[in-house]
Amino acid sequence: MLATGQRLFGENRVQEAQARWSARRAVSGLQLRLIGPLQTNKAEDAVALFDAIDSLDRPKLAAALAEAAQKLGRSPELLIQVNTGEEPQKAGVPPADADAFIKVSRETFGLPIRGLMCIPPADEEPAMHFALLAKIAARNGLSELSMGMSHDFETAIRFGATQVRVGSALFGDRASPVSPVAKA
Numbered sequence: 001m002l003a004t005g006q007r008l009f010g011e012n013r014v015q016e017a018q019a020r021w022s023a024r025r026a027v028s029g030l031q032l033r034l035i036g037p038l039q040t041n042k043a044e045d046a047v048a049l050f051d052a053i054d055s056l057d058r059p060k061l062a063a064a065l066a067e068a069a070q071k072l073g074r075s076p077e078l079l080i081q082v083n084t085g086e087e088p089q090k091a092g093v094p095p096a097d098a099d100a101f102i103k104v105s106r107e108t109f110g111l112p113i114r115g116l117m118c119i120p121p122a123d124e125e126p127a128m129h130f131a132l133l134a135k136i137a138a139r140n141g142l143s144e145l146s147m148g149m150s151h152d153f154e155t156a157i158r159f160g161a162t163q164v165r166v167g168s169a170l171f172g173d174r175a176s177p178v179s180p181v182a183k184a
Contacts, residue, residue, distance in 0.1 A: 002027060010054075010165055012036030014045050021049065034076075035117075035146070035165055037091050044068040052077040054117045054146050054163075057091045059104060066109040077114045079146055080105065082136060084129040085121035092118065098136045115144025115162070130159035 007029040011017035013036055021032055033052040043064035046053055056062060056078050069075035080102060083092025093101045098116070105111045116137050120129035130147050137145055137160075146163040147156045 002030075007031060009033070010035040011050075014038065014042045014049070017049060018045065025049070040064040044071065047072050047074065047076060050076050052079065052114075054079040055081045055091065056105065056111070056113075057081045057083075057093055059101070062105045062109045062111060066111055069111075075112055077144075078105070078111050079115045079117045079144060080113060081117045081119075082133055084118045084132050085124060087121055090119065095132060095136065099140060102140045102142070113142065115142045115146065117146035120147075126156070127159065130156050130161070134160045 002024070007027070008031045009021075010033045011020070012034075014034065017032060017034070021030075024030065031051045032049060033054055034046055034050045035054045037055050037057075038046055038053060038061060040061050041064075043061065044067075047065060047068040053065070053076050056065065057080065065075075065078070080098065081092040082098050083090050083094055086094055102113055105113050116133050118129055118133045120126040126147075130145075133145060133147055137143075144162050145156075145160050146165070147159070147161045
């Protein structure tokens with residue numbers, strides 16, 4: 001992909017990104033975004049590698065990112081993940097708590113919050129989720145909206161998406177990791 005001129009890449013996992021990009025980090029114009037969940041113990045690695053982290057979703061992670069940014073003298077652009085469908089299996093701030101979390105992230109932790117990200121429930125029409133995210137962003141003065149994936153990006157664009165995640169359209173579905181139990 002680098003040979004074609006592509007310079008913006010999203011990654012789901014810190015360790016995979018480190019293996020893939022650490023040696024290529026000096027490529028002119030290369031931008032890396034963490035679009036997957038982030039564990040607090042990997043915050044420093046993420047701050048060191050990524051230009052943006054799109055999955056800030058809890059105060060403990062905000063504190064870890066602020067500490068890592070202070071230590072490393074750099075801070076990636078940050079997007080707060082909002083769980084618009086309030087699905088218990090998904091990460092993200094509930095919509096009702098989004099305004100307060102944005103304020104705490106900015107004022108308490110001094111983080112550069114640029115926008116919001118969501119992944120609507122697979123079994124629901126995404127438009128209402130994209131509209132909700134756009135509304136939360138507007139009332140908080142946020143300009144970036146990361147919403148929409150390979151199957152619904154056109155709808156997301158109609159609702160103001162500034163970023164879409166179309167990896168499976170380009171690369172195919174991600175292979176599921178084989179668990180140690182399955183190997184035995």
